[in-house]
Amino acid sequence: MQLVNSVKAQDVAVQRALEDVPHYVNECEALIAENCNDSVHFLYADKIREKASLFLNNFRGSSLYAIKANPHPAIMNLLWHYGVRKFEMASLREIEYVVNMFPEAELYFMHPVKSRQAIRGAYALGVRTFAFDCLDELRKIEEETDHASDLSLFLRVRVDQVNAAYPLSDKFGVPVQEAPLLIQRAQQNAQKVGLTFHVGSQCMDPAAYSEALSQIANMLSSSGVSIDKLDIGGGFPVYYPGMEPGLLEGYFDTIHRALDEHGLDTLELYCEPGRALVAEAGAVAVRVEMRKGQALYMNDGTYGALFDAGVPGWTYPLELRKMDGAEVSDGALPFRLYGPTCDSCDKMEGPFELPDNIAEGDWVIFRHLGAYGYAMQTRFNGFYSETMVAIG
Secondary structure, eight states: OHHHHHHHHHHHHHHHHTTTSOEESSHHHHHHHHOOSSOEEEEOHHHHHHHHHHHHHHSSSEEOEEGGGOOOHHHHHHHHHTTOOEEEESSHHHHHHHHHHOTTOEEEEOOSSOOHHHHHHHHHTTOOEEEESSHHHHHHHHHHTTSOSSOEEEEEEEOOOTTEEEOOTTTSOEEGGGHHHHHHHHTTTOSEEEEEOOOOEEEOOTHHHHHHHHHHHHHHHHHOOOOSEEEOOOOOOOOBTTBOOOOHHHHHHHHHHHHHHTTOTTSEEEEOOSHHHHGGGEEEEEEEEEEETTEEEESOOTTTTTHHHHSSOOOOOEEEEOTTSOOOOSOEEEEEEEOSSSOTTOEEEEEEEEETTOOTTOEEEEESOSSSSGGGOOOGGGOOOOOEEEEO
């Protein structure tokens, strides 16, 4: 009886987290009932539970949700329900958003370059952890927090990103060999000082983390400086066609082994999953408005939820839903896709393998788009979707 009550309490809590989101048994039911002119975002709560549990129970340190991946209130509420209490943010608006939703959340302002107003505002809202990657940014943080002594500061260092599908090394990060002087400078005022790095989005080889940790360990050993904290960033991958990473548990094992081997196991440890926490928890259904041979004109595109399909050119696990009752063909053809805006750049070359009888009015479901789908939408030309529904 106690177990039954516990299960019911969990169900009620999930329902409360999703109280503003319509719920349907399956995708076809949702598409028919919503009768939406825009694309439709699907949410699968069980996947949020699965991924939150994976990080919270298997990663040795603290997991900070990088809310840029998907800040939808239903996603945030589910993550909070399943135990996520720490959030990585890149702007003052993101900080204000999290504070308003969860006043007890732990806040980490990890963008390496921030405006003075943002630093001031963040500190006033309770942020005590900031990242920087140069002396000028460190001075800004010190000045705008009135040289506060209760700060934790993370120096962003640049590491190799050859194994990432989406490298992030060109914009931020100081070379590892230049880190010691900046660490010592930060230690003059800060309560604690750490290092942070990013191996790149969608990292396909866990050895990238161990190599980065080796570089950091060698730098610390040769310079004689010490740190209190270490943030290994994000980059944890999910499956897309042509990108088939190993299990995340294997990534954790590699990271933990490298920490132990290099004597970094006593540091306070953090990671910043975004994509890996929420990608599989979402999908986007996109309608075919016109077929011209092997070109499909869709009601969403690169200015909307399909940015990653167009700009870096990723493909996704795809499924076709025919709404006229017709059978889906076993044959397939490679298609290129065009978004709904008047901009000719709004295209996705693919090729996207889809059934050869796809036609106007059919819906294509892009799986694993819970990350950087909803979050990347613009309102260009009036094309965007605010329709989010829970499935299952």
